[in-house]
Amino acid sequence: MAKTFQRPRAMFEAHTHYCPGCTHGIIHRLVAETIDELEIRGRTVGIAPVGCAVMAYNYIDCDFQEAAHGRAPAMATGIKRVRPDLVVFTYQGDGDLASIGMGEIVHAANRGEKFTTIFVNNAIYGMTGGQMAPTTMPNQRTTTSPFGRKTEEVGMPIRVAELLASLVTPGYITRQTVIGPKYVQKAKRAIRQAFQYQLEKRCFSLVEVVSTCPTNWGMTPQEAIHWAEEVLLPYYPLGDLKTPHDQSKEKPCKVK
Amino acid sequence: MQSEVMFAGFGGQGILLSGKILAHAAMEEGYEVAWIPSYGPEMRGGTAYCLVVISDRPIGSPIIKNPKHLVAMNRPSLDKFANAIKPGGVILTNASLIPGDSGRSDVDELRVPAGDIAAEAGSPKAANIVALSAFVARSGLVSLDTLRHCVEDEFSKRPNLIPLNLKAMEAGIAAAKKS
Amino acid sequence: MSKVLMKGNEAIAEAAIRAGCLNYFAYPITPQSEVAEYLSWRLPEVNGVFLQGESEVAVGYMIFGAAGAGVRVFTTSSSPGISLMSEAISYLCGAQLPAVFVNIMRGGPGLGGILPSQADYFQATKGIGHGDCRLLVMAPASVQEAVEMVMTAFPLAEKYRNPVMILGDGLIGQMMEPVSFPDQLKTEPSNKDDWASNGMDHRKRDKRNLVRSLFLDPEQLNNNNLALRAKYERMKQEEVRFEAYNTQGDYSVLMVSYGTMSRVCKTAADMLKAEGIEVGLIRPQTLFPYPEMAVREAARKSSCRAVLSIEMSMGQMVEDVERSVQGARPVQWYGKCGGDVPTPEEIIDLVKRTLSPM
Numbered sequence: 001m002a003k004t005f006q007r008p009r010a011m012f013e014a015h016t017h018y019c020p021g022c023t024h025g026i027i028h029r030l031v032a033e034t035i036d037e038l039e040i041r042g043r044t045v046g047i048a049p050v051g052c053a054v055m056a057y058n059y060i061d062c063d064f065q066e067a068a069h070g071r072a073p074a075m076a077t078g079i080k081r082v083r084p085d086l087v088v089f090t091y092q093g094d095g096d097l098a099s100i101g102m103g104e105i106v107h108a109a110n111r112g113e114k115f116t117t118i119f120v121n122n123a124i125y126g127m128t129g130g131q132m133a134p135t136t137m138p139n140q141r142t143t144t145s146p147f148g149r150k151t152e153e154v155g156m157p158i159r160v161a162e163l164l165a166s167l168v169t170p171g172y173i174t175r176q177t178v179i180g181p182k183y184v185q186k187a188k189r190a191i192r193q194a195f196q197y198q199l200e201k202r203c204f205s206l207v208e209v210v211s212t213c214p215t216n217w218g219m220t221p222q223e224a225i226h227w228a229e230e231v232l233l234p235y236y237p238l239g240d241l242k243t244p245h246d247q248s249k250e251k252p253c254k255v256k
Numbered sequence: 257m258q259s260e261v262m263f264a265g266f267g268g269q270g271i272l273l274s275g276k277i278l279a280h281a282a283m284e285e286g287y288e289v290a291w292i293p294s295y296g297p298e299m300r301g302g303t304a305y306c307l308v309v310i311s312d313r314p315i316g317s318p319i320i321k322n323p324k325h326l327v328a329m330n331r332p333s334l335d336k337f338a339n340a341i342k343p344g345g346v347i348l349t350n351a352s353l354i355p356g357d358s359g360r361s362d363v364d365e366l367r368v369p370a371g372d373i374a375a376e377a378g379s380p381k382a383a384n385i386v387a388l389s390a391f392v393a394r395s396g397l398v399s400l401d402t403l404r405h406c407v408e409d410e411f412s413k414r415p416n417l418i419p420l421n422l423k424a425m426e427a428g429i430a431a432a433k434k435s
Numbered sequence: 436m437s438k439v440l441m442k443g444n445e446a447i448a449e450a451a452i453r454a455g456c457l458n459y460f461a462y463p464i465t466p467q468s469e470v471a472e473y474l475s476w477r478l479p480e481v482n483g484v485f486l487q488g489e490s491e492v493a494v495g496y497m498i499f500g501a502a503g504a505g506v507r508v509f510t511t512s513s514s515p516g517i518s519l520m521s522e523a524i525s526y527l528c529g530a531q532l533p534a535v536f537v538n539i540m541r542g543g544p545g546l547g548g549i550l551p552s553q554a555d556y557f558q559a560t561k562g563i564g565h566g567d568c569r570l571l572v573m574a575p576a577s578v579q580e581a582v583e584m585v586m587t588a589f590p591l592a593e594k595y596r597n598p599v600m601i602l603g604d605g606l607i608g609q610m611m612e613p614v615s616f617p618d619q620l621k622t623e624p625s626n627k628d629d630w631a632s633n634g635m636d637h638r639k640r641d642k643r644n645l646v647r648s649l650f651l652d653p654e655q656l657n658n659n660n661l662a663l664r665a666k667y668e669r670m671k672q673e674e675v676r677f678e679a680y681n682t683q684g685d686y687s688v689l690m691v692s693y694g695t696m697s698r699v700c701k702t703a704a705d706m707l708k709a710e711g712i713e714v715g716l717i718r719p720q721t722l723f724p725y726p727e728m729a730v731r732e733a734a735r736k737s738s739c740r741a742v743l744s745i746e747m748s749m750g751q752m753v754e755d756v757e758r759s760v761q762g763a764r765p766v767q768w769y770g771k772c773g774g775d776v777p778t779p780e781e782i783i784d785l786v787k788r789t790l791s792p793m
Contacts, residue, residue: 042636045504048647057645063632065503066647068526071496074488078500079632081484082458082508086634104496107489276611280440283613289440291611295466295549316702318610318695319776 008032010041012061021214021221024052026178027120027187028059031089034192035062038199044087045079047072051093052126070101073108076115087198088115094135095125098160102134105164109204112169116194117204119160122211123232130216134158137231142216157235161208165241168250172197172205173242177233179212179225186238203244210236257312259397260320262337263388264305265329265350270384273410274327275306277388281398281406282310290318303332310397327391329370329383334358348391350383366394368431374424382424389428400429438613443578443603444469446614447511447537448477450585453616455624456507456535457483460497462490462516465549466605467539470511491516495523502532503646505631507589507624509535513605514543514555524598525564528663529648531630533592535585536570537601539608542774550774551605553694556751559602560723567660569667570600571674572722574693578612580720586620591674593625595666602722604747606695606776670724677726678718680704685738686715688786689764691730691756692745693719695776700745703782714786715739722752730759739764741789745782746770 007013010032018024035041044062048054050069057064067075072090080088097105097119105117124142125131132142132149135157139148149157165173172194176187187209194205210232212224219227263275272293279291290309307323309315324345328334331354334347338358341347346364349357352371368390374382385407392403407425411417441449448470451459459478461471471487478485484501488494494510498520501508512520517538527534538559542552559572571591575581581603588599628638632646650656678697681704682689692700697718704714717733719726734742742764744753753768760766769785771777 042641043634045632045634047500054649057647061643063634063643064645064647065500065632066530066645066649068496068522071493071499071523074493074496075500075503077486077488077493078460078497078502078508079504080500081460081486081497082501082506083504083633086504086637103489104493107493276440279611283438283440289611289613291440292606293609293611295605295609315612315698316705317699317779318606319699319778321778321780 008036010035010061012059014059016059017055018052019215021212021224022052023122023178023209023211024120026184027118027209027211028056030178030184030188030191031091031118032060033188034195037192038195040087040195040199043085044089047075047088047090049090049092049096050127051096053091053093053120054127056091070096070099071104072096073101073104073113073117077108077111077113080113080115084114084201087195089118089195090115091118092120093126094119094121094123094133094160095128098134098158106167109164109171109206110167110169112171112204114198114201114204116198117206118191119206119208120211121160121208121236122213123157124213124216126213126216135160137235159236161206161241164206169204170244170246171203171242172244174206174240175208175210175236175238177210177228177238179210179228183238197244208236210238258315259310259325260323261308261310261325261327261391261397262305262323263308263327264303264333264337267304269304269329270381271304271329272306274384274388275308277403277406277410278392278398279308279310280409281402282308284402284406285398287312288315290315292318305333325391325395327387328354329387330354346391346395348387348394350387352383364394366390366432366435368428368435370428373427373431377423377427378420382421385421385424386428386431389425390432393429393432438615440611441578441614442469442609442611443581444539444608445473446578446582447585447601447608448473450582450616451509451535452477452481452483453621454586454589455621456509456589457481458501458506458508459484459510460486460488460494460501460508461510462488462494462512464513464516466541467511467513467537467608469608470537491519492522495520498534499523499527499530499532502527502534503530503632505627505633509537511537511539513539513541514552515546517555517558521558521564524570525566525568526648527598528564528568529566529659530646531596531663532598532646533596534598535588535592535601536598537585537603540602540604542772548774549605551695551747551776552772552774553604553696553747554749554751554772555602556722556746556748559600560725560755567663569663569723570598571595571670571724572600572602573676573720574602574722575607576694576697576718578607578610579614581607582614582616583620586617589624590622595670596630597666602694604695674721675724675726676720677729678720679729679733680716680718681708681713682715682717682733684713686713686736687738687740688714688789689733689736689739689742690714690716690745690782691719691742691752692716693722693752696745696747699777699779700782703779703786706779707783707786712786712790725755725759727755727759730756731761731763734760734764742766743785743789744768745777745785747776748772
């Protein structure tokens with residue numbers, strides 16, 4: 001009997017260190033399935049962040065580099081520029097990418113670096129124990145916003161996908177989620193599309209994945225999924241924000 | 257034997273280039289050379305100067321308190337460096353921009369209206385080449401043939417400028433002989 | 436081998452290419468921006484990679500990524516920029532990646548100034564980043580020596596799988612001198628398949644490589660640090676380089692000085708000799724590893740009455756001189772660090788003052 005569902009070749013047989021109800025495992029799997037389907041394991045280099053996914057290389061079986069906090073896009077740039085034949089992806093959380101690493105991701109996207117970023121947004125710092133992130137929702141309680149995020153003091157949550165989509169340089173910027181089977185299928189297609197654009201040397205590609213953190217949100221996995229649907233998704237709407245097919249409205253600048 | 261030449265003037269007068277051409281010529285003649293620029297904000301239009309050290313043995317300190325010679329393209333440069341020059345050295349002043357003299361009696365002072373001569377030769381921008389050539393003709397630090405070759409080499413990427421600069425060079429040499 | 440007249444910064448840029456390094460990432464900063472300007476047109480000529488990064492922080496990690504992918508790579512910066520790169524340098528040391536960093540020093544602290552300085556001695560030799568990391572540090576005293584050190588730096592970085600730093604002052608970068616590019620210093624990059632994340636297909640192996648500095652297990656981390664320490668000890672055995680000047684005969688004072696400052700000291704020694712005063716000079720060419728034995732032996736010469744550490748910093752290298760001399764002779768510091776390089780005349784006065792009360 002043919003197997004219809006099995007562990008992707010690009011995943012190690014391992015128990016993850018992630019909490020119950022965490023979505024990192026699903027996203028890891030989608031990346032690994034994509035690597036299998038595109039048959040690129042032998043030329044893929046992943047870059048692990050600082051954050052809960054710091055040891056993503058223990059689960060995804062391809063070459064990896066471990067980044068400093070926020071610097072994965074700079075490292076990916078370094079690799080991709082000197083070895084354009086390699087397939088490079090960064091896997092970053094919202095503290096890593098949207099706070100300490102905001103400069104690196106904006107400039108990498110703006111240069112149109114031909115790598116792929118998987119951006120896991122769960123509106124909180126996970127690994128360091130539930131501190132406020134740039135993506136934390138208004139009034140959301142965290143260990144560093146015990147009275148709730150006060151937007152008059154720290155501003156509104158940053159919509160990373162919209163911010164990057166505003167760059168004039170062509171790119172593929174999409175927001176997905178994996179909090180239910182119907183979403184997972186779409187997220188998979190987006191991740192595959194992002195790698196596909198990289199393989200075609202088309203553009204920078206980023207898939208933001210709205211995720212849950214039951215542990216640091218102080219919820220059960222089920223409650224976390226509901227909260228993500230009711231609170232996060234209205235503020236972080238799903239869908240493609242930019243594709244390389246979009247016609248630029250910018251007139252070309254004349255430089256003497 | 258070691259000689260040092262201070263080239264000084266406004267940014268934009270081609271000061272650094274004059275020094276570079278001299279350093280190149282001295283290198284071609286087998287000397288050890290070092291070219292030390294002023295750099296930073298001064299380069300953006302303020303005063304610019306560079307020091308060229310020419311020696312028949314490896315150059316130790318590139319930092320010279322009392323250079324042997326001075327090529328001053330504007331008044332502030334003359335004021336700044338005139339008293340530092342060693343007795344017996346050459347001080348060339350650009351008489352087009354500097355009314356007086358250095359006030360030194362123990363140096364070989366040469367007043368050359370480099371700006372005017374260059375304008376006559378075709379462009380006031382070549383004043384640096386006029387001054388450099390006059391200085392070399394007077395000091396004899398390198399041969400004029402070598403200098404000519406190095407001027408040509410310097411402008412080899414913009415060959416249309418070569419005739420103008422060679423003309424400026426000859427005019428500079430002539431001026432040195434007159435004064 | 437014909438000589439060309441080149442600015443230090445441009446010669447450093449060309450030397451890297453001649454050494455076989457075709458990958459460069461950088462961020463502009465005075466007084467070394469000519470390196471980037473030169474390579475921005477020169478690297479495309481040789482099908483190399485040139486990229487101006489958005490900050491020195493990012494550049495540090497572009498270097499990490501490229502070095503981790505197994506290519507020769509280098510960057511250049513100046514003091515404040517090196518501070519920003521120092522985090523990445525620590526990561527490079529931890530992950531054991533070879534790369535070359537050139538620091539054309541300017542005065543500090545803070546924004547400081549843009550004129551020549553040697554005030555990053557501690558940073559380069561002792562405190563380049565967090566954790567137990569060290570760099571092999573070479574200090575050129577001429578444009579020609581800068582060329583040779585850059586060309587040597589790449590194979591050394593690969594030999595030790597560790598970053599190497601060329602520590603020059605602003606004058607080394609800005610000065611023009613005649614240079615030649617020695618053919619014999621061109622080297623082939625080493626095979627990096629055992630550790631680089633250069634793709635399994637590329638190395639024809641089905642086992643992935645992991646480039647990292649994270650070791651959560653205390654024993655593993657300790658082992659990594661022991662491996663690094665063993666490399667640094669090996670550098671001390673194999674890579675010490677220095678020049679001894681006027682140390683054959685007797686001398687009453689020993690000067691220790693490096694880089695541009697050492698040239699001034701040489702001239703001062705020559706001028707003092709003409710007056711009948713003999714002064715020796717030890718010029719460290721590597722600052723880490725430091726030529727401890729050479730300084731110690733030269734200081735212990737019976738004619739030598741005092742040792743002077745002469746530096747364009749406020750008493751940094753003097754600590755290594757003291758450590759080397761081990762109390763055998765009095766050690767004094769002399770220096771300036773505002774951008775003015777001390778003149779030979781100042782050094783002559785210093786030597787005479789040092790000798791007069793004795």
